[in-house]
Amino acid sequence: MNYHKESEKKRIAVLFGGCSPEYGVSLQSAYAVVSNMNTQKYIPVLIGITRQGEWYLFHGDREEILSDTWYHSDFCVPVAVSPSHLEHALLCYRDNEISTIHIDAAFPVLHGKNGEDGTVQGVFELAGIPVIGCGVLSSALCMDKDRAHSLVKAAGITVPESRVLKRSMDTQTVILQAEEIGYPLFAKPVKAGSSFGITKVSDRSALPAAVKLAFAYDDTVIIEENIDGFEVGCAIMGNDVLTIGEVDEIELADGFFDFTEKYSLKTSAIHVPARISREKREQIQLTAQRIYRTLDCRGFARVDMFLSASGEIVFNEVNTIPGFTLHSRFPEMMKAIGVPFEQIIETVIEQAVEA
Numbered sequence: 001m002n003y004h005k006e007s008e009k010k011r012i013a014v015l016f017g018g019c020s021p022e023y024g025v026s027l028q029s030a031y032a033v034v035s036n037m038n039t040q041k042y043i044p045v046l047i048g049i050t051r052q053g054e055w056y057l058f059h060g061d062r063e064e065i066l067s068d069t070w071y072h073s074d075f076c077v078p079v080a081v082s083p084s085h086l087e088h089a090l091l092c093y094r095d096n097e098i099s100t101i102h103i104d105a106a107f108p109v110l111h112g113k114n115g116e117d118g119t120v121q122g123v124f125e126l127a128g129i130p131v132i133g134c135g136v137l138s139s140a141l142c143m144d145k146d147r148a149h150s151l152v153k154a155a156g157i158t159v160p161e162s163r164v165l166k167r168s169m170d171t172q173t174v175i176l177q178a179e180e181i182g183y184p185l186f187a188k189p190v191k192a193g194s195s196f197g198i199t200k201v202s203d204r205s206a207l208p209a210a211v212k213l214a215f216a217y218d219d220t221v222i223i224e225e226n227i228d229g230f231e232v233g234c235a236i237m238g239n240d241v242l243t244i245g246e247v248d249e250i251e252l253a254d255g256f257f258d259f260t261e262k263y264s265l266k267t268s269a270i271h272v273p274a275r276i277s278r279e280k281r282e283q284i285q286l287t288a289q290r291i292y293r294t295l296d297c298r299g300f301a302r303v304d305m306f307l308s309a310s311g312e313i314v315f316n317e318v319n320t321i322p323g324f325t326l327h328s329r330f331p332e333m334m335k336a337i338g339v340p341f342e343q344i345i346e347t348v349i350e351q352a353v354e355a
Helices: 023-035 119-126 136-143 145-154 171-181 204-215 259-264 278-294 329-335 341-354
Strands: 010-017 042-049 055-058 076-081 089-094 097-102 105-108 162-166 185-189 199-201 220-225 229-238 242-252 268-271 299-308 313-319
Touching (some): 105 341, 171 204, 199 204, 204 220, 229 341, 278 299, 299 329, 299 341
Parallel strands (some): 010 042, 010 105
8 A cells, every 4th residue: 555645645735925015935935845845745736826816726837936927827727715614625716617626734835914914824724724834813913013022021031122103193203202212223014024114213314204114014113122233033843842943143234134135145144053152042042932932833933033232132023934945044944953944844734734
């Protein structure tokens, strides 16, 4: 008997694209996930989401995902998730007929809003379909910088001083809030990823434009204390038992780790392992685990922190669906402890399917 015969393979819905500014990053991550999935055990079922939010079952060449030509293909069929707990299926609409495809788990490889914030996770959880990665609550919490900081602070971990701004606030109130924090500071959308809409503000004159940019990405903005030091990250996999990756370090020549630097490293560098003492590395890993637990994370996530000039660990944010290309930070941190990319994919799928 062949254990891996086709009928016994698990069907994994891999979602890519999405109506988010991080659409392009998602294509790269999903391509890497599908390319490194163990096809002896799993059948990837590709669900592409256009920038406009249309869902399609895509059964063409995966190279079209990387080139962003997938949605022009004849291999696209409109698709939706069946709400039935009995089916665990996708509904495919073709030639005025509806067919179903059973799936065993959903792997949202989506970044930012409408993908990483709990909305897509909720669709699958309503249908009783296991979700690979964090669920609705943790996804929503981690996307909300203000609420994530509040919970982590309540757990006894240091967070940057911050203020939340609403559109209804007048300019003078915003300026007063900023002066309570002090310059330089950061203006950020409360719910956004990949550093979209984030500006480092050096003085009062630059504040209005920075706040306006942040409001272009969200209805709520946070202004946040600048932490003198550098950013460190820690990759974590697991539910009850956790696998802790190596700690990495972001070295910046100037400014901050914005979208351009994250995906080009023009003037910055990422060091794995971080250039810190063993004791400090272990302290960062323990802090990352506490944050992961506090925010109810499951499956996998990357916890980002600052290491201040005085050696204090300060929470920054949690990425519940971090970049998943071969050279992204999460895979690199896991690779540094001997976990290759293919094993990461297999592990996170098995955790969801067997949970």
